[in-house]
Amino acid sequence: MRDAVTSLIRNYDITGRYFDRTAIESLKAYFDTGMARVQAAAVINSNPSAIVKQAASQLFEEVPELIRPSGNAYTTRRYAACLRDMDYYLRYASYALVAGDSDVLDERVLEGLRETYNSLDVPVGPTVRGIQIMKDIVREQVAAAGISPASIVDEPFEYMARSLAEKNI
Numbered sequence: 666m667r668d669a670v671t672s673l674i675r676n677y678d679i680t681g682r683y684f685d686r687t688a689i690e691s692l693k694a695y696f697d698t699g700m701a702r703v704q705a706a707a708v709i710n711s712n713p714s715a716i717v718k719q720a721a722s723q724l725f726e727e728v729p730e731l732i733r734p735s736g737n738a739y740t741t742r743r744y745a746a747c748l749r750d751m752d753y754y755l756r757y758a759s760y761a762l763v764a765g766d767s768d769v770l771d772e773r774v775l776e777g778l779r780e781t782y783n784s785l786d787v788p789v790g791p792t793v794r795g796i797q798i799m800k801d802i803v804r805e806q807v808a809a810a811g812i813s814p815a816s817i818v819d820e821p822f823e824y825m826a827r828s829l830a831e832k833n834i
Contacts, residue, residue: 666772669695669765695765698817702762705807705818709759716806717751720798728791737787747795754796754825758803761821770821775828789829796826 667675673691677684684692709716725731731738731747738747757774761767782789800822808815 666760666764666769667766668763672766672768698765701812701814701817702765704810704812705803705815706759706763708806708810708812709755709762709803713752713755716755716799716802717748719802720751720795721748723798724791724795727794731791737791750792751795751799754822755799755803758799758818758821758825761824762818767821767824770825770828775825778829793826793830796822796829800826 670692673688677688725738730736732744733739738744753774757770760769760773781787782792800819803818803822804815807818
């Protein structure tokens with residue numbers, strides 16, 4: 666798994682360039698936000714099941730047809746799979762948050778997901794909405810914990826939502 670530093674070094678190494686002002690500013694921003702990113706991940710890790718449960722409740726309230734007969738979360742097995750997937754998104758968002766880089770999301774979550782969701786006929790819209798709901802919950806909890814800026818948690822969730830929404834799954 667790469668982080669913001671190794672990704673930056675890799676990009677400059679591939680092109681054979683020395684760090685320029687942009688690179689130095691990028692590194693400075695990464696280190697300046699390091700403590701806030703780790704603290705935000707600690708907020709996520711303090712009770713991830715509650716975050717997933719709250720997000721799922723809100724999602725199923727907004728899209729009740731998911732838990733009705735013939736819905737994608739109708740049976741106990743499908744409902745459990747939905748919660749499991751939401752937990753995966755949350756966990757990997759915390760990894761990307763600490764790393765300051767979204768590469769882990771491509772490597773570990775998004776690539777294999779396309780084929781899986783295609784084969785299972787899983788609709789992408791509710792998945793994207795569930796990710797957005799988790800982002801809002803985490804952001805609220807991070808702000809309540811006094812971690813500033815709370816918007817620091819947005820990027821991994823928005824990256825996953827954007828990547829899934831742009832794909833024809």
